[in-house]
Amino acid sequence: MNNRLKELRGTRGWSQQTLAENLDISRQSVIAIETGRYDPSLPLAFRIAELFACRIEDVFVSPSAGQVAG
Amino acid sequence: MNNRLKELRGTRGWSQQTLAENLDISRQSVIAIETGRYDPSLPLAFRIAELFACRIEDVFVSPSAGQVAG
DNA sequence: TTTATATGTAAAGTATCCTTTACATCTTGA
DNA sequence: TCAAGATGTAAAGGATACTTTACATATAAA
Numbered sequence: 740m741n742n743r744l745k746e747l748r749g750t751r752g753w754s755q756q757t758l759a760e761n762l763d764i765s766r767q768s769v770i771a772i773e774t775g776r777y778d779p780s781l782p783l784a785f786r787i788a789e790l791f792a793c794r795i796e797d798v799f800v801s802p803s804a805g806q807v808a809g
Numbered sequence: 810m811n812n813r814l815k816e817l818r819g820t821r822g823w824s825q826q827t828l829a830e831n832l833d834i835s836r837q838s839v840i841a842i843e844t845g846r847y848d849p850s851l852p853l854a855f856r857i858a859e860l861f862a863c864r865i866e867d868v869f870v871s872p873s874a875g876q877v878a879g
Numbered sequence: 880t881t882t883a884t885a886t887g888t889a890a891a892g893t894a895t896c897c898t899t900t901a902c903a904t905c906t907t908g909a
Numbered sequence: 910t911c912a913a914g915a916t917g918t919a920a921a922g923g924a925t926a927c928t929t930t931a932c933a934t935a936t937a938a939a
Contacts, residue, residue, distance in 0.1 A: 740851065765899075781850065803855075840888090844887080844888095
C-alpha cells in the first residue's frame, strides 16, 4: 500500500529516528513503512494520522483507490 | 480498539457469513473484529470502509479519540 | 423433535507486523 | 582522515492478525 509518510516527515524536517520516537516505534519500523516493505497495524496507522493531524486516508492510499471500471 | 462493524453490518441486514464473503475473509475474522479480540490489518480496514462507503475513522475509534487533558 | 440459520468460543497453524542488533553507504564537518 | 548523522539492507525472534476446524448455544420453522 502506497503512503506519504516520507513526504509528511519531510514537511516537519524530522529524521527517521525523530519520527520513530514520536510514534514510539523503532527506526526500522519507520523505514519498513516508508519503503513499503509492509503496512502498519491499524492502531499505528491511527497514531501516524494523529501525529500529522490528518486522516488515515490522507497518509495511506488503498490499492483500489481511484480505480475506474475497465 | 472500538468499532462499529456489527452496527454497520446490521444496517445492511447481513449475517456475519455474508459480511465475511463480501470482505473475502473468514467468519472467524469477522467475529474476532466485531467482538474486539483484535484489530484488522490496515488493508482490511480499508476494504471494510470501502464496503460501507465511509471513512476508516467512521468505523474504527482510536483509543485516544476525543480525549481531553486531565 | 428435527433441521437450518446465526452467533459465539477454543485451539492450532500460517502470515504479517514490529523489535533488536549488526553492518553498509553517503554526506557533512572538524 | 576521522567522527557523526541520516538512510538503507538483512536476519532472527516475539507479538499480532487471519485461517481452518470443531464444538456449543439460541432461535425459528417444519
